[in-house]
Amino acid sequence: MTNETHDAALRSWVESANAAGCDFPVQNLPLAVFRRHGSGEPWRGGVAIGDQVLDLAAARGTGVFEGAASDAATLAGNPTLNGLMALGPRHWSALRLALSRLLRAGAPQAGALARCLVPQAEAEYTVPAQIGDYTDFYTSVHHATNIGRLFRPDNPLMPNFKWVPIGYHGRVSSIGVSGQRFHRPHGQVLSPGAAAPAFAACARLDYELELGIWVGPGNASGRPIPIAEAGQHVFGLCLLNDWSARDIQAWEYQPLGPFLSKNFATTVSPWIVTMEALEPYRLAWTRPAGDPQPLAYLDSAEDRAHGAIDVQLEAWLESEAMRAAAAGPCRLSHTSFRHAYWSIAQMVAHHAVGGCNLNPGDLLGSGTQSGPTAAEGGALIELTAGGRQPAALANGETRRFLEDGDTVILRGWCEKPGYVRIGFGECRGTVLPALD
Numbered sequence: 330m331t332n333e334t335h336d337a338a339l340r341s342w343v344e345s346a347n348a349a350g351c352d353f354p355v356q357n358l359p360l361a362v363f364r365r366h367g368s369g370e371p372w373r374g375g376v377a378i379g380d381q382v383l384d385l386a387a388a389r390g391t392g393v394f395e396g397a398a399s400d401a402a403t404l405a406g407n408p409t410l411n412g413l414m415a416l417g418p419r420h421w422s423a424l425r426l427a428l429s430r431l432l433r434a435g436a437p438q439a440g441a442l443a444r445c446l447v448p449q450a451e452a453e454y455t456v457p458a459q460i461g462d463y464t465d466f467y468t469s470v471h472h473a474t475n476i477g478r479l480f481r482p483d484n485p486l487m488p489n490f491k492w493v494p495i496g497y498h499g500r501v502s503s504i505g506v507s508g509q510r511f512h513r514p515h516g517q518v519l520s521p522g523a524a525a526p527a528f529a530a531c532a533r534l535d536y537e538l539e540l541g542i543w544v545g546p547g548n549a550s551g552r553p554i555p556i557a558e559a560g561q562h563v564f565g566l567c568l569l570n571d572w573s574a575r576d577i578q579a580w581e582y583q584p585l586g587p588f589l590s591k592n593f594a595t596t597v598s599p600w601i602v603t604m605e606a607l608e609p610y611r612l613a614w615t616r617p618a619g620d621p622q623p624l625a626y627l628d629s630a631e632d633r634a635h636g637a638i639d640v641q642l643e644a645w646l647e648s649e650a651m652r653a654a655a656a657g658p659c660r661l662s663h664t665s666f667r668h669a670y671w672s673i674a675q676m677v678a679h680h681a682v683g684g685c686n687l688n689p690g691d692l693l694g695s696g697t698q699s700g701p702t703a704a705e706g707g708a709l710i711e712l713t714a715g716g717r718q719p720a721a722l723a724n725g726e727t728r729r730f731l732e733d734g735d736t737v738i739l740r741g742w743c744e745k746p747g748y749v750r751i752g753f754g755e756c757r758g759t760v761l762p763a764l765d
Contacts, residue, residue, distance in 0.1 A: 330608045330635065334358075334429040337749050341432050342439045343446070345379030352742065352752025353377035355432050358425055359565070359600040359753070360385075360410060366453040374405040374413070374457075377600055377754070378432050380449050387445040388431075393438045398427035409459045410601070414545045414564045415689035418605075421545075421564065425605055454508075454599035457567075458543065458690035460501045463595070464680060465539075465571055465694035467495040470670040472699035472707055479715040491621050494671045494679045499571070499694070500592035507568075507756045511594040513733065513763040516577035530763035531574035533716060534731040537697040538644045538707035538739055540666055541569035541597050542673055544691040551684040556629045559674035560604065562687065566640070568598035568739045568756035569694050575710055575730065597692070598739070598756035606751060610743040612637040614672045626682055627675045636672035640753075641665050642698055642741050644707065649734035651724055658738055659723035664700035664707060733762045 334356065340347050341355040353359065359377050364370040375382035386406030388394070394402040401424035404412035413421070431438050467473060470490065477485030489495070505511075513534060517526040545564040548554050554562055571591065578590030614636030616622060642665060647658035676693055697707040706712045709730055712720045719727035731737070741753035 330611065334425055334605070335609050335748060337747060339429070340434045341378060342434050342436060343379045343381055343432065345381065346432075348379070350750065351379060352754055353379055354749050354751065355429060356749045357602065357606050357751035358428050358432075359602045359606065360405060360413075360457065361454050361599040361601065362408065362410060362457045363447070363452045363454050363599070365447060365451055372408040372455055374407060374410055375447070375452075376428055377449070381446040382449055382452050383428070383432070383442065384445045384447055388442055391438070391441045391445065393431055393441065394427055397423035402427070409690070410457050411459055411690040414458060414543065417546045418561055421603060422605055425603060454506050456504060456506050456597065457599065457601055460504060460690055460692050461688045463499040463501050463504060463692045463694070464496050465499045465591070465696060466671065466676050467696040468669045468671040468676065469696055469699045469707065471668060471701055471705070472697040472711065475699060475706060475711045479710070491670070492624070494627075494676050496676075496680070497586045499595065503593055504595045504597060504692070505758075507596060507598050507754070507758070509594060509596045510759045510761055511572070512761045514574050514577070514589065514593040515763060516574060516589040517580055518576045519580045526580055531577055532730070533575035534760060535573045535575050535709045536644060536731065536737040537571040537573055538642055538662070538664070539569040539571055539697055540640065540642070540695040540741070541567040542676065542693040542695065543567065543601055544677075544687045544693065545689060547688040547691070548681050548686055550686040553626075553684065554678055554681040554687070556627060556632060556674050556678040559677040562677055563604055563673060565601040565603040566607065566753075567601050568741050568753050570596040570737060570739055570756055570758055571694055571697075572596070572758065573708070594758065596756055596758040598754050600754045602751065602753055607638055607640075607743060609748045610639045610745055611635040612639055612667055623675065627678060629674070632672055632674045636674055637667045637669070638673070638743075639665055639667045639745070640741050640743055642707075643739070645738040645740065646722065646728065647736040647738065648722070648724070648726055648732070650726060654724070656724055658736070661709075661720065662704060662706055662712060664698055664705035666695065666698055668700045669695065669698065731760050733760055735760050
């Protein structure tokens, strides 16, 4: 499942890519859509290498790509990556191999491509694809149990959770890229003991530590995606923060689920780490023997052997006081995507099984990722037991829920003996005061 692009011995002629702990070594090569900050230049696709962005439109113009890699590079240089996503794994793999060889130390094309580099410090980013639809899943059994325990201590997990990948359709228009700043939302809130709801600004604003799953080639309406083929329909992963207004959510979510509590902001990281880059970090997907085993359409030998991915995930918080003191953010939690109860292939197969047609550039959220211990909660509602036990921050502040001026930073990476660490960069969003 791995190939020459994963070789830990590879080094790049871009020296910053060889630094220990770098998110973007030559073994990673994630894609984003960027331009020089404040330039008004056209948006175009780029590849992260060290602390640089390789401008794919400019690189394509040097004539260094051939065949399927050239076709892929042409579409990757566009203002959105939808066209590249639609091409499928053969073209994605050809582009990755070509980039790997072009960016390795000793590549004869280094001189020509060096002129196509833009420092990441000088770049700005946009959402990397035109998203047609966004669906957020609920794949962490630990998160679902922790949340359920707050409201149903004797029966925390709903009986359908272990049978069906739960999800809801979200809002595309409020999805923004890392750096997104949004105002605290308003909505209806039913206070404890109140007889009627009031219209108010959210007082229990939360983050959710998630992965985003970018869809590649779609399926025709009415044609399910078999689980054995689901991997061919997934382009790559990013970090995702599905901000949540918990007090608004508590009042509105029955019987149809989230609405205003989720539609005001969702933040994604700019870089998409391709599924091929993640191959070394796959694990067996397992289900406890005493739990219901997946129905046939959600089960395959391949998914059981390789369906889990060990993506390390962290949430950090930077308050206004921390910024003023130049103290840096503090870590709230650390977990891994390997704990997910449902796999990516199962999410895709379930989404399409009724005939729903997925399209290139559609976005799926993994749902909040939490681990088996209390320190691995993927949201403040878990870390603070519903706000009853404030979380202590490194500078002496505490948080029950997010305050105005708070910035939440999500980080992710993969590492494994024998392979080079690869990272996802950051997913950063800031809470602004509610509008009058």
